Amino acid sequence: MAKPWSWKASDFWDGNDGLWNSFIVQVGTPPQDFRVLPSILEQSVWIPHPQGCTPDDPRDCPYDRGVLPFQGTNNTGFQANESSSWDLIGLYRLSWYGEQMGYYGNGQFGFDNVALSDNSDALELPHQVVAAIADKSFFLGQFGLGPKPSNFTTFNEPIPNYMATLVSEEKIPSMSFAYTAGAHYRDKAHASLVLGGHDENRYEPSELSFKMNADNVRPLQVGLQNILAENTLRGAVSLLPSSTYHLIDSTVPHIWLPDDAIDEFVSAFGLEYDKSTELYLVNDTIHEELLQRKPTVTFVIGESSTEGMGLTQNIELPYTALDLQAGYPFYENKTVNYFPIRRAVNSTQHTIGRVFLQESCVIVDWERQNFTVAQARFDSLTEESLVPILSKTDDVSSNGTTTDEEARETQNSGLEAGAIVGIVVGVVLFALIGIGGWLYLRKRKSKKAPAALTTDEKHDDPSTKATLYPASGSELESSRMINEMPSDREPSEADGVAKWGRFSLQEAPTAPLGGMHGRSELSDSFRRSELDDNSRAEVAGDERHRHELPTNDWQR
Numbered sequence: 123m124a125k126p127w128s129w130k131a132s133d134f135w136d137g138n139d140g141l142w143n144s145f146i147v148q149v150g151t152p153p154q155d156f157r158v159l160p161s162i163l164e165q166s167v168w169i170p171h172p173q174g175c176t177p178d179d180p181r182d183c184p185y186d187r188g189v190l191p192f193q194g195t196n197n198t199g200f201q202a203n204e205s206s207s208w209d210l211i212g213l214y215r216l217s218w219y220g221e222q223m224g225y226y227g228n229g230q231f232g233f234d235n236v237a238l239s240d241n242s243d244a245l246e247l248p249h250q251v252v253a254a255i256a257d258k259s260f261f262l263g264q265f266g267l268g269p270k271p272s273n274f275t276t277f278n279e280p281i282p283n284y285m286a287t288l289v290s291e292e293k294i295p296s297m298s299f300a301y302t303a304g305a306h307y308r309d310k311a312h313a314s315l316v317l318g319g320h321d322e323n324r325y326e327p328s329e330l331s332f333k334m335n336a337d338n339v340r341p342l343q344v345g346l347q348n349i350l351a352e353n354t355l356r357g358a359v360s361l362l363p364s365s366t367y368h369l370i371d372s373t374v375p376h377i378w379l380p381d382d383a384i385d386e387f388v389s390a391f392g393l394e395y396d397k398s399t400e401l402y403l404v405n406d407t408i409h410e411e412l413l414q415r416k417p418t419v420t421f422v423i424g425e426s427s428t429e430g431m432g433l434t435q436n437i438e439l440p441y442t443a444l445d446l447q448a449g450y451p452f453y454e455n456k457t458v459n460y461f462p463i464r465r466a467v468n469s470t471q472h473t474i475g476r477v478f479l480q481e482s483c484v485i486v487d488w489e490r491q492n493f494t495v496a497q498a499r500f501d502s503l504t505e506e507s508l509v510p511i512l513s514k515t516d517d518v519s520s521n522g523t524t525t526d527e528e529a530r531e532t533q534n535s536g537l538e539a540g541a542i543v544g545i546v547v548g549v550v551l552f553a554l555i556g557i558g559g560w561l562y563l564r565k566r567k568s569k570k571a572p573a574a575l576t577t578d579e580k581h582d583d584p585s586t587k588a589t590l591y592p593a594s595g596s597e598l599e600s601s602r603m604i605n606e607m608p609s610d611r612e613p614s615e616a617d618g619v620a621k622w623g624r625f626s627l628q629e630a631p632t633a634p635l636g637g638m639h640g641r642s643e644l645s646d647s648f649r650r651s652e653l654d655d656n657s658r659a660e661v662a663g664d665e666r667h668r669h670e671l672p673t674n675d676w677q678r
Contacts (some may be wrong), residue, residue: 126319140446143304143313148237157188164266165283172199174256198374209233227257269488284387293523294318298511303479325496345427354390374475482487
């Protein structure tokens, strides 16, 4: 049986918005090396394109974006013409979710060989979906941990993602993972990313398990019941006037909050808003005072957004986790202290980003549609204790016995099946009794009036009616998910479909790569990266990526 695989982190890499623990991917034949960050929501591999850095950019731009030397010389980005295994697909939009957050751009998509890590134990797969990106919104490349297949033509030809292929080739036990982002401020405590399981040495046990959100665009949604801070400029305070639903996603670094919460953070930490970059800065005087005070910020999360409702999990972040520096392209050739909060335009942008995962570990089981968020541990960094998360298709555990979790699922499934059978039998008996009664009455009536049926009587004849069948499992699931949708957002076309659907990429045949630098409001203050000299980057329409019902009916 396949075992979980621990992807060893490389070193900490200073992107444009913080110091993050990166991972190495190799793309192409011969392999080209890139530093990437894990992305919970995306499902493909993104690496920088050579035209992502222009002559106006600093000399080290490609290296800063995670492009490592290739064949002994500095590389400028993915050299598709140097890879004998590259198979071009075309130019497509990168991410509908990214556009929601103000991250715009296209990718040059194709198939190529991809290896995770540059070590001898690397996981390598041929013919995987890869996107070369020029847009600086995503400064470093990314590796998608999401479950959805990609579609470039029709929904009849889904392309499995890297994780799904690893499972089908029995390289990992399931499409699950556990991730904690690492903490440079804790003696460079490295990140942990386990595919097909989790490392129980990297988190404190938690009693709370979350069901995934019905909207498969925001699967890892939690109720943010409160944010508590101590030792701030105002002492001990609550920073969340109104509880909300928030998405946890490592694709973005910041924490996106409503206006009233932003105002509380600004007051408690003495922040200054920079309109040109939309970042919240910390001047040198305040910075030194906060370092002396050593504030802590605690996020109180639960399945419900109502404070005090149900089980909750506290995740505590020290100020050092929130003490980030922004560089190019936000600020030219300098580093500026900033606080990683962003003002959300509406509830669709409420997101808890990568900064939160420095002090927490998220364990995601896509098949069972649940996840756990636990406080990260840093006392056993040199020892791993990997625990597999088996696929739902595996009936028994690795030692040949049914696990407690599997037994509960089997028992519940049996009860549900029995209940369904009972209902069906009852309906059939009721229908037979009804039909028998109707035939009896009709026979008596025919003795009194043997004339042909009138028009009205024909409408009552069962042989002239459309047959009504019970709703299918997927239809019932759709109805249930719509009813459970959080009340703080409007329905979307993703509601009422299976919990994980397919991801469709819209073609952008005339648009060069490029886009804005990750802001919720568009402005002209940032330069776009371009693939040619004649046109500016465009997004191919506003239409949201479609999500269709997958063949598997995953149950919570």
